[in-house]
Amino acid sequence: MPAAAGPVAGPATPVQAVPAARRRRAPRAPFLLLVVGLLCGGLVSLLLLNAVLAKDYFRASELRKDINELRLAREQKESVNMRLEMPGVLARNDENQGQQPDWDTARVIIPGASSGEVAGDTRAPAGRERVPGPAGE
Template identity: 55%
Template sequence: MRLPRANPRSRRPGPVQTAPETRPASQGPVEAQVPVAAPAPVRSGAPRRARAPRAPFVLLLVGLLCGGLVTLLLLNTVLAQGSFQESQLRNEIKKLSQAEEERRNVILQLEMPDRLSKSAEGQGQQPGWENSDVITLDGSTGTGQTPAGQEPVGAGR
């Protein structure tokens, strides 16, 4: 059952005035018509339902909204902090990769033949071009020996 909406007291309309009822002419002479008072409005015996207070509900809604906002801000802060850490780690990895690449380049430069020969000369070693063994096509060296001290092929067995 739906109850009519109650108006505030300041806006309630005044009492409704009705015109007095008259009896129809068939019940008596015209002069004998006597006004009859309208019946008084009957109020139901059920008390009016009181409105629930709005303040606790509004406070609940405001509290929920504030809690959601604080939670969202904390989540955003944590994600931003993780993003900063991630970018710092990426920069650190990039620097370490560059340092590793530089070390590889230094090692490759030190292993180059020109660099090795200069290093050997610095240690007192001389290239032995005049007494080097040259390997010929038949597998023998210029000194008459085969590589690794083996006998020449076809030698008197």
């Protein structure tokens, strides 16, 4: 009978020698050091960025606080100024300084007139009219 057709084993071929440098694996230590170094560098840069942003945040909050204090001081000064400009306070201050209202030369606003008229003996400001009496006759 004829032999089965199949691969025929020939004489043993010698295994080619692979150079020693190719056979060894690449060292892992430099790669691990590179990865660890990159991670540490990223962590440090994130911490520095966070510190800078926190510093700016604290500075901004201090500025907001200063602005609020200045606004409050301005409002208090405006309030004091408005109280000092009230008619009663002005009249008291004028009296304390020896000033008296001059009703004889006061300006009276008359509706329909072009400008104020000077009040004389015949005309006085509203509420300050002269009333004839025993002392004024």
